[in-house]
Amino acid sequence: xxxxxxxxxxxxxxxxxxxxxxxxxxxxxxxxxxxxxxxxxxxxxxxxxxxxxxxxxxxxxxxxxxxxxxxxxxxxxxxxxxxxxxxxxxxxxxxxxxxxxxxxxxxxxxxxxxxxxxxxxxxxxxxxxxxxxxxxxxxxxxxxxxxxxxxxxxxxxxxxxxxxxxxxxxxxxxxxxxxxxxxxxxxxxxxxxxxxxxxxxxxxxxxxxxxxxxxxxxxxxxxxxxxxxxxxxxxxxxxxxxxxxxxxxxxxxxxxxxxxxxxxxxxxxxxxxxxxxxxxxxxxxxxxxxxxxxxxxxxxxxxxxxxxxxxxxxxxxxxxxxxxxxxxxxxxxxxxxxxxxxxxxxxxxxxxxxxxxxxxxxxxxxxxxxxxxxxxxxxxxxxxxxxxxxxxxxxxxxxxxxxxxxxxxxxxxxxxxxx
Numbered sequence: 232x233x234x235x236x237x238x239x240x241x242x243x244x245x246x247x248x249x250x251x252x253x254x255x256x257x258x259x260x261x262x263x264x265x266x267x268x269x270x271x272x273x274x275x276x277x278x279x280x281x282x283x284x285x286x287x288x289x290x291x292x293x294x295x296x297x298x299x300x301x302x303x304x305x306x307x308x309x310x311x312x313x314x315x316x317x318x319x320x321x322x323x324x325x326x327x328x329x330x331x332x333x334x335x336x337x338x339x340x341x342x343x344x345x346x347x348x349x350x351x352x353x354x355x356x357x358x359x360x361x362x363x364x365x366x367x368x369x370x371x372x373x374x375x376x377x378x379x380x381x382x383x384x385x386x387x388x389x390x391x392x393x394x395x396x397x398x399x400x401x402x403x404x405x406x407x408x409x410x411x412x413x414x415x416x417x418x419x420x421x422x423x424x425x426x427x428x429x430x431x432x433x434x435x436x437x438x439x440x441x442x443x444x445x446x447x448x449x450x451x452x453x454x455x456x457x458x459x460x461x462x463x464x465x466x467x468x469x470x471x472x473x474x475x476x477x478x479x480x481x482x483x484x485x486x487x488x489x490x491x492x493x494x495x496x497x498x499x500x501x502x503x504x505x506x507x508x509x510x511x512x513x514x515x516x517x518x519x520x521x522x523x524x525x526x527x528x529x530x531x532x533x534x535x536x537x538x539x540x541x542x543x544x545x546x547x548x549x550x551x552x553x554x555x556x557x558x559x560x561x562x563x564x565x566x567x568x569x570x571x572x573x574x575x576x577x578x579x580x581x582x583x584x585x586x587x588x589x590x591x592x593x594x595x596x597x598x599x600x601x602x603x604x605x606x607x608x609x610x611x612x613x614x615x616x617x618x619x620x621x622x623x624x625x626x627x628x629x630x631x632x633x634x635x636x637x638x639x640x641x642x643x644x645x646x647x648x649x650x
Contacts (some may be wrong), residue, residue, distance in 0.1 A: 237374075241267040241355065242563075244375060244385040246362045246398050247251040249278065250545030251527030253354075257295050258552035260353040264559060267346040267383055268354050269375070271361035272297075272390075274346060278338040279417060279507035280541070280560045282462040283307070283430050283454045286329040286627055287542035293330075294549065297348060304336035305457030310621065311429035314607040315441050320429065321606075322619040328629045333430065335454050335462070337435055347426070353427075363394065364401050365523070370403065371564075372522040384561040387555055387572070389524050391548065394510045396529040402521065405535055406514050410531065413509030413538050413595050417464030419501040422494040427455040433457050434513030434607040435600075436465065438484035446600045459500060466509070466538045469598050479504045511535040511592035512650045517622075520574045532583070533589025538623045550578050584649030586626065591650060 234404035241264075245256045251573045256268045284292075285601075293299050309322040325331035350356050366374035366384065375383035375398070390398040396406075406412070424431075433451035449467040456462060461636035465482055480506060486495045514531030519526065526532070526542030534543060553574040597603045611617045622628060622636045632638040 232441060235382055237384050239267060239355070239357075240374070240384040241265040242385060242559060243267070243387045243389060244269065244383055245389040245391055246359075246375060247271075247391035247393060247527075247529075248274075248346045248356065249391060249393060249544065250344055250345055250541050251548040253342070253548075254291065254295060254351045254545040255389050255391060255526060255548030255552050257345075257349045257352045257355040258549055259503040259555060260349065261296070262552065262556045263433065264556065266349075266354045267385065268349060269362055269377070269383065270346065270356065270358045273358045274343040276342070277505075278342060279415060279505045280462075281415065281417060281452055281454055281464060281539075282335050282341075283342075283452075283539070284334040284336065285539060285542055285625060286323050286564075287625075288501070288545060289330045289333060290328075290634070291542055291549065295345075295348065295545075296352075296373055299330075300356055304334045304340075304456055305331040305426075307335060307430050307455075308428045308430070309333075310625070311431045312607075312611065313431060313433045314435050315602075315609060317612075319617060321418070321617065323625070323626075324627050326627060326629050328632065329627050330409050333514065335430065335456050337456060338464075362398060365398060366394060367402075367521075370521055371521055371626035374387050374613045376412050382421075387407055387522055387524070387558070389526060389548075389551055389555075390529045391526050391544070392529055392574055394508050394517060394528040396510075396525070397525070399515060399529055400524050402523055404517070404520065406510070407516065410514035411469045411511045411535060411591060412514065413469060413511055413535075414467040414478065414506060414536040415464060415509055415538060416466075416482055416504060416506040417462055417495055418482070418504040420495050421459055421499045422453075422461045424453060424461050424493055425455045425459050426437070426457055429459070430454050433485075434611075435604050437488055438481075439488060441488075445600065446604060447485055448476075448598070448600050450487055461495075463495060468535075468594050478506055485530055496544065508539065509533045509538050511538070513579070513584070516576075518579055519572055521573075524555070525573065526551050530579070532579070533547045534626060535587055536593055536626070542630045546578060546582075550582070554578065580649050585644040585647040587650035588647045589643060614632070
């Protein structure tokens, strides 16, 4: 059998041009490596998400060299937490390590923007390149094959193909069933709330009058996009507990309790109600094996406290790029280079392992709506606990510690096991 035709090759192949994949590719290209970024779809394309960018994500944009002040996207001042009839305004904290604002933008816009930014950095982007399987030589991944038969080769491959993690699965890396898998359900509405400065989050959802109807599981959100519309949805912390629920019906019943003037009714809905799984707390390991690095949802890096995944996808991509650059400098496929790549797994664990473990513990409580309600009612009423909760759940903590909230959260992470 003759040698297979290679359609293209590079120092690194990145599979998936979501926020994590594009970020990885950009950092690698800026370090001087040749990068192929393979995306199965054409832009713009939909992704099921809350469309909210936390200060962690804004920091990652700045590290990519994005002109953040010049972005036209809707800025957010912080979270507006709704518990029953009580509302708490919780500013994004102003910290040395993080900016004090977030943003909101549709993923159709955000993902294309990051992919184009990667191209400007020197990345070769191929769309409609649906990766089907890995190319494996003597146990090591050396490239990928697309569904239409094209072959692309590189000594290092990054799997940024989302929660399905098809490339990881084809390399024998399956989801850890013991780790939580959340669920997000969302749609869009034209609404006068679209220019609000806060990301609204309901920690208590009812399908009728507060306290006199059924308490629904999970949490809800309304994220203003500044374009006349809001991203509206709900998250379930552990979908395995709610397999028989009709998510669309549950969202409809919750939204029926909203004031009519907000416009969150069927006649103002724009687009279908869609759902997606949220792979949380490192639910696929190892994140490096045989030349393949997993980032973002493929590695299960969604925050178990909140279901937020964009910033962690971008950060894990940055970390992966750092290790790939070091491996390349040492001579790819040498023992020293392999040690540099293997250290990526330890890097992720040292950054988020204990925090994600705490998030898993948090999950065990909030899957019960009554416990979530009691905790929110009595805990958030205390300003110190409210501020601590804001910092903990949004994962906005300086290291080393600079105030009392940092010290408490960093101490908790220091004594917690690693996920």
